[in-house]
Amino acid sequence: MLTSIFKLLLLLILTFSCQKHTQNSLLVKDGNIDLSNWDLSSQPRIDLKGDWLFQPGEMILEPNNKTIRISLPESKNWNIYNPPKQGERIGTGVGTYFLSIIPPKNCNTLTLNLHTIFTNLEVYQNRQWIDSYGDIHSSEQKLFRKHKLTTITFQPNSSEPTRLAFIVKNEKHSSGGLKRTPQLGTEQSFNEERNASLTKDSFIIGGLLILGLFQLGSYFTRRRLISSLYFFLFCALMALRMIVSGDRIINMLLPEGMDELIFRIEYFTLYVGPLAGLLYLNSLTRKQFSKYVWYLLLALFAFPIYCSCFGDLYILTYYNDLALYLLFGIIILIFYILIRVFQEKIDGRGLILGSLCLLIALATYDISTTLLNVNQPFLLPYGLLMFVLFQSLFLSQKTTNEINSAEDNLKAAQYQLVQSEKMSSLGIMVAGVAHEINSPLSAIRASAAYLEEKLPSLARKIPEWSQFLHGEGLDFFLYFVDAALQNKTNFSTKEERTLKRNLISKFEAHSISNPEEKADFFIGIGLLDLTEETIKRFQMQNAEIIFVFSEKFVRLLLHGRTIQLASGRAGKIVSSLKAFTHFDPNQAKIEMSLVESMETVITILAGILKKGIDLTTEFEEIPPILCYPDELNQVWTNLIQNAIQAMGGNGTLHIQIGKTTKEEKEYAYVAIQDSGKGIPIEYQSKIFDPFFTTKPIGEGTGLGLHITKQIIEKHNGLIELESIPGKTIFKVLIPYTS
Structure with a gap:
């Protein structure tokens, strides 16, 4: 592209510089120039180069015996052949140039083009005055026409040569005379040249x-x-x-x-x-x-x-x-x-x-x-x-x-700022995260120890019990195994006590031994009632032996499931922690579910939330949104941590995710509401300013909400605040279309 521009401008230069500028073969000889064969249509103007006649030091109208011959443009000034008078500076003085022109045929007017640089000038045609510039007779050094293209139009005489006399007086210039070669041509050609x-x-x-x-x-x-x-x-x-x-x-x-x-x-x-x-x-x-x-x-x-x-x-x-x-x-x-x-x-x-x-x-x-x-x-x-x-x-x-x-440097600085804020948040959360990871690990260790202890003794008794596992006995055993595998129930302590009492009464009514032990087992595998078929199985021969074996086997199965669930929980915490600490400043926008993003943060903060925070969520099923996931994780973390701190670690936290329309534009929104003491009105306009904080020295950088707002603005989103004592809501809106 640059090469093309360069060539175009070079072409313009050649076009302008070459416009109607041609070399002429007509020369002035001994003060005369014959233009009778000059074709004005093909060559509208010429340079009057050649040998002119010059009268040094005098203002006369006709050449005389003191007239000399000079060459233009070689003689660029008269300093050599027109020495100054006593007391005058070099180049100053007067002189007369003579030129005789045989005009072209059928030519009514001709125009002279002169460059007069600090020069006063009078022009005569056949001894008759035709034009002047400045006063050549004044004794004062008058500055006139510093660098002017002077045009003089005259009517040549077709019957005889046109004799021109140029009386020149030089003022305030070290080079006297006609400093540039005059030109002759048509008035139209000079006007066109000047307009161009x-x-x-x-x-x-x-x-x-x-x-x-x-x-x-x-x-x-x-x-x-x-x-x-x-x-x-x-x-x-x-x-x-x-x-x-x-x-x-x-x-x-x-x-x-x-x-x-x-x-x-x-x-x-x-x-x-x-x-x-x-x-x-x-x-x-x-x-x-x-x-x-x-x-x-x-x-x-x-x-x-x-x-x-x-x-x-x-x-x-x-x-x-x-x-x-x-x-x-x-x-x-x-x-x-x-x-x-x-x-x-x-x-x-x-x-x-x-x-x-x-x-x-x-x-x-x-x-x-x-x-x-x-x-x-x-x-x-x-x-x-x-x-x-x-x-x-x-x-x-x-x-x-x-x-x-x-x-790029600003992005790098922002990256360092976000990472610093993340590390600050992580420092607060580390104890809770450690507890959250330790809980499933403890469950895994306990279940593994149980399996290690019970599995060998159970294996040794398999030959003894295998003789009962056929026919109705095998069906009885598989009944308990299938119930354990399909169980998805999760009851509160109160619900468990009620269900247990109902089952114990039914076991006792049918004279089934160890009713409390059997009721605990039934609730553990999701069997909440005692059916007629189950009662019949308990009344068959060797039912107690088959039940004991089934109970021991199913408990091994349940501990295996405990290991699986606990390891999944620990893996989820580690994945959430990895997602939270990850930040790529050059990451492109990707589609992500806001619910998944929020659940990642809630998992990381679970240890803190369990210590006195009553968390409720209201998540709608909304389409994924185009965003920077790493940065939004930081937004949710900042807002939830601020809410926990505002409640002093005890209170109600409600998180809502949904979809709304604002000014005919669709937004996904996340609203985080806490029951804290609220934000004073005088602080609400300042909380997003960098380094503004109301926390004691050492407990806050004042950058959390500032970074939060920057990230939301990067998503072309909005953040709204509503705060009164006992209810503060931060609502983040992110558009579905940029």
Whole structure:
């Protein structure tokens, strides 16, 4: 994608830079140019290159014997052949340029395009005045038209050559005369060129300002990345330079009479802009320039920068070429930065290299054409726009990477915070968890000991009892075994006493021996009544022997089941503990039953809940919800522990799970209600703030509810609080759709 953008912008550069810019074969010879065969339709304008006539030091309308021949654009100023008068500075003074034109056929008007830099000018056609800029006769050093594209339209004479005289007076510039080669063409072609230039400049200036302001906003609103601030400074300076150096834009923005200020701004940005660019590029590397390098650069550029602000404009222009050579030193430093960028393997170094090489190439080209006085369109603005665009992409990528890194660090910190809170909760629960695990282990040990003791003696008596286990005797034995295997009953102590009394009375009524022992056995295997068939079996021969064997065998079976249930209970506690302590910060959302999640937490907290808490649950069958299970386990733990602490370890805890609709949106909800003393109204708006706690020092971190709210918000959920003395409800709502 970046390669495609680069190619597109390069195509735009070529399109703009090559637009109607063609080389002409027509040359001025001895102050004359024959345009009789000039085809205006195919070549609407030409550069008036060649040998002009020039009268040094005089303002005249016709050449004389003192007139000399000069070559444009090779003679970029008149300093050599127009020496100043006594008391005048080099480059200042007056002079007259002469040009005789044989006009094209059927041409009514022609237009001259002149670059007048601090130059006052009068133009004559066949000794008749046709236009002027400034006052060439004034003795005052009036600053006029600092860098203006001046167009002069005239009507050529078809019967004889058109003789033009350009009387020039130079002011406040160290290079006198026509500093750029004049152009001749149609007024329409120059207007089209200026409109295209205005469009191009507006596009580039707008791009510089938008991209620079974007990075300035990024600097203040995201992370204070100093590179973004330096980048904005560079963009602002370059945009300002393009505004003041453009022909149309500056005339649209500022009135006449501001020429000196405009000239100073142009030179100021010429010197400070590259330094700002160097400052930006240097900030991209880890190993930056020594302060002595900056001291040296400031020392070298201090004089031209001072002159651009406060100094004599003549001195500023006099040393301008030398200052341009200093810019090549900055280009060398930029190449050094590029080497460091690749040595440090900075991400996005391809963007830096490509755009910077293009910028350097176009800057070198423009500086060279300026020093050599070659009349070519400047390409640096295009290079600036491409450089700024790709650097903005680079900075945005860098900022994004740093934000992502900060988010990763924040997630890691949050992970550590949640883990710390979990460990804190686990420290409180460890005694209860140990008790919960120890209870099934004790049952396993007791049952195992019973089996170890009773199984050998029972095995030795199997031959004696086997003779009775056939026919009705075998049916009697299997009757008790099947009842034990199918038993799922669980009675309270009161219920057991009532059932036992009923069975004892029935055993006694039918004269069955050991009624209490048999009643205990019957209730233990889920036989709650004495049927007629059972009574008949007790009355058959050897029934007592078969019953004793059946009782001993079934008790072994029941102890085996006890081991199975107890080990399952211990396994469930261990699994719940593992699920509770597990936390994966990169875990994706998965579907999970809120009931299963809550039961995991209740299992872990069972040891605490048994010590004075009357727990009731009301769980509806609701669809699974998309969530982060590890984090929701922490939410339930925090809320239940807070409820237990609010009740002082004694009270009623009611947990409800269901489904509801709120603002036309479906939610699964978990409501945890306790009978504690409640939360004062003045604290209800603060309880979710980090480190807020009403507990004594050392008993709370103040992070539990803060983490709880963060986790719920991560699920796009809500948490509601309702609290009065004796009734506090925390209700968590999690949406079914994100």
